[in-house]
Structure formats: C-alpha cells, structure tokens
Amino acid sequence: MRLWSLHPGQLDRIGLVAGWRESLLAQAVLAERTKGYRHHPQLERFRAHPDPVAAIGAYLSALADEADARGYRFDRTRVIHPGTAAGEIAVTDGQLALEWAHLGARLAVRSPEVAERWRETTPMPHPLFHVVSGPVESWERARMPGSEGTP
Numbered sequence: 001m002r003l004w005s006l007h008p009g010q011l012d013r014i015g016l017v018a019g020w021r022e023s024l025l026a027q028a029v030l031a032e033r034t035k036g037y038r039h040h041p042q043l044e045r046f047r048a049h050p051d052p053v054a055a056i057g058a059y060l061s062a063l064a065d066e067a068d069a070r071g072y073r074f075d076r077t078r079v080i081h082p083g084t085a086a087g088e089i090a091v092t093d094g095q096l097a098l099e100w101a102h103l104g105a106r107l108a109v110r111s112p113e114v115a116e117r118w119r120e121t122t123p124m125p126h127p128l129f130h131v132v133s134g135p136v137e138s139w140e141r142a143r144m145p146g147s148e149g150t151p
Contacts, residue, residue, distance in 0.1 A: 010124060027060060
C-alpha cells in the first residue's frame with residue numbers, strides 16, 4: 001500500500017489509479033469494514049487524526065479532483081466522508097524527498113516520457129498535508145536510493 005504524500009497532480013496515470021484503489025482499501029480499514037491491512041504503517045498518520053475516516057475521505061477527494069481534471073471517472077460515491085481538510089496532517093520534508101525519489105525511480109521504468117517532465121518540477125504535498133522540517137517518517141518502510149540499512 002502506498003498512500004503518497006505527494007500532490008496527486010505529480011503522479012502518472014498508473015500512480016493515480018493505484019493510489020485511488022489503495023486509498024479505498026485504507027478507507028475500508030479505517031472504517032473497520034475489513035480485517036486486512038489493519039496494522040499497515042501507512043495508516044498511522046491517518047489514525048493520529050481526530051477523525052481518521054474524514055481524513056482519508058479528504059485524501060480520496062483530492063485524488064478524485066485530479067482524476068476529474070484529467071478526464072478520468074473515479075466513483076466518488078465510494079468515499080464515505082468526502083471533503084477537504086487542507087494542510088491538516090504534517091509530513092516531513094524528509095518523507096517528501098524519499099517519496100519524490102521513489103516516484104522518480106518508478107516513473108523512469110514505467111513512464112519515461114512522464115519522468116522527463118517530472119525531473120523539471122519540485123515535489124509538492126498532497127492538499128491534506130503541510131510540510132514540516134524533519135527526517136523520513138517513522139512509519140515509512142521504503143528506502144532512499146543508496147541508503148541501504150536505514151529507514
């Protein structure tokens with residue numbers, strides 16, 4: 001499961017669609033509608049929010065907004081609590097940098113033309129998040145390229 005801290009506009013088609021699918025799964029977990037993935041570390045920041053289901057609803061709504069902008073049709077009726085929650089959850093600049101590098105590596109393989117455009121931009125956070133100074137988040141399991149052995 002990858003719930004990107006990056007702005008949905010910076011994801012390629014595959015990343016956006018996969019993000020939607022995985023976020024719907026996260027919503028089901030947070031709403032206690034499934035038993036799988038209950039202890040997934042990516043959910044920690046949503047569980048720390050006063051209303052986790054509303055937070056994931058805002059996350060999903062931003063993905064759906066990006067899908068609309070691209071002419072895709074995501075089924076918004078699947079979002080339990082749609083809405084916005086601009087900047088409500090902190091994400092560290094270290095986490096954003098890790099995800100940026102992670103996305104870049106994926107794009108280089110699956111979408112070289114998008115990777116070329118991507119290299120000319122800088123990371124922006126998903127609208128739900130605001131950036132604070134700090135290292136990679138404690139819940140992150142991915143590794144920075146070249147940082148074997150460190151989270």
